[in-house]
Amino acid sequence: MSLCFWLGSIGPSLALELRVAVEKNVGELTVGSSTPARVRSRSGDILGDVSQMNAFVARSHGGVVSLDRWQGEQLWIEPTNHGYVYIGDRWYRGKVLIVQGRWGLTAVNYVDIESYLYSVLGAEMGGTWPLEALKAQAVAARSYVLYQRERYGNQIYDVGNDTFWQVYRGMQEESSQTHRATEATRGQVLSHNGQVIEAVFHSSSGGHTEDVEQVWDEAKPYLRGVPDFDSNSPSYHWMESFSQWELTRRLGGVGTVTGIFPQRESPNGRLVTAQVVGTAGSTTIKGDDLRSALGLRSSLFTVASGGDYFTLSGRGFGHGVGLSQWGARHLAEQGYSYRQILSHYYRNTQLAQLRPQS
Incomplete structure (x- = not known):
């Protein structure tokens, strides 16, 4: 499905599924489900069911995925009744596809982008931070993951789960505040010339954010250095x-x-x-x-x-480009809205709404 943007007023949002690689190139992997789950083949045929709250070990065996009595190049585990899937050592929303690759198993969490952000906000900023700061982070993170997916996604997954992409650790990072911030900004992204921007962010800049070309190679009109307000950051000095x-x-x-x-x-x-x-x-x-x-x-x-x-x-923590999280926190504490915070750190951008292209 291609995407376009509804600029200006906020309307209905687009449900969008992400493919997030949460384990890569491992010999074996523990999986499970909070509810009864279906096991499906690569083509979607039902192979069987697994019971709830039981751990199963998927193994790389003879060039295929081996899970209990089932085998295949790829196996789906799909919780029923809105259950959660267990991958490695964490619970995740959505479902999981286990893929046999050249170097072992890769587990790909298929998850709605908004549910994904519940976790990212907690992992990247903190689940108890001021709501307007978390809203700004939600819009930045939503924009960033879509930019990364377009630029680096492959046939198996759209994005990974570490700091190169953005940190995603499943349900353990969620909080009521990350849910509120995500839902309040549902479907909102930052755009420039009708395209989702590379909304990079960092912890604190040390007093002034940086023009992007001073850190990386490509100049971008929306990633310009601006005064920061991060003096309360533990890494300011x-x-x-x-x-x-x-x-x-x-x-x-x-x-x-x-x-x-x-x-x-x-x-x-x-x-x-x-x-x-x-x-x-x-x-x-x-x-x-x-x-x-x-x-x-x-x-x-x-x-x-x-x-x-x-x-x-x-001074500072991170590359210094784009949104400063500690600066956003200070601005939120001073009563600034997430829209004002975003317009300060991302120049020449518009707040846009994802929707299907007609």
Whole structure:
């Protein structure tokens, strides 16, 4: 089904099913259902039933999925009576397709996008945060998952469940507040020129969000740096220390690391590229890659060395692009609406409503 947008006033929303890979490339997998469930073949034929509240182990066996007395390249487990499905070690809404791949089993949770967001809001922001902040996160997360699905989805699944996509941990992350925020914004997305935007978000920026091209390669008119309001974030200021040996182990390729020097910084002080110098040469590294290699909270930091130790002092948590969650929290606490929060962090965008294309 193709999608278009109803701009402006909010109307009926589109029911949309996502395929979320919640386990990938495992040898075996525990599955179950809160209610009696049907087991179906790849083509949808009913193979049998499994009883409620019992655990079953699916195994990768001889190039097929083996579950109890059933086998196939793919097997469905579909709870009846609006039950929940157990996958791995968590409960999920919807149903599960277990697929045999080259490297093992992949479990794909088929779930309505709104039910998916019940969990994402709790995992990404927190189930007790202010309602307007959670509403802003709901619209951003709904937009982001649809953008990711269009860009990276494949024949087996639309999106994954980790931080590359956005964190989804099933029903354990849901709360009454995440339900309220999702339902209050049902079907709403952010658009630019009639397309769903890449609504990236992060924990806190350290005082000012970033133009996207300062962190990644492609400039986008809606991902512009703006003042942030995240001073209450626990990561607004941070400090990390590394021994010379640890830096050498993590960075490599230049011999023993003797220094890290800013090469290019964004207008807001975020490290765009840095020069890593060692006893065997030097190399240039992107700030975001350096952040990942060292496990830092952000690329907004300075480096001081003394003896065999390096001290990195920084601000913020995450890439610094798009919505700042701690900034959104502060604005919500000050009485700003989710629409105002979204228009601050995502410039040149419109709030739109998903609906089937006529």
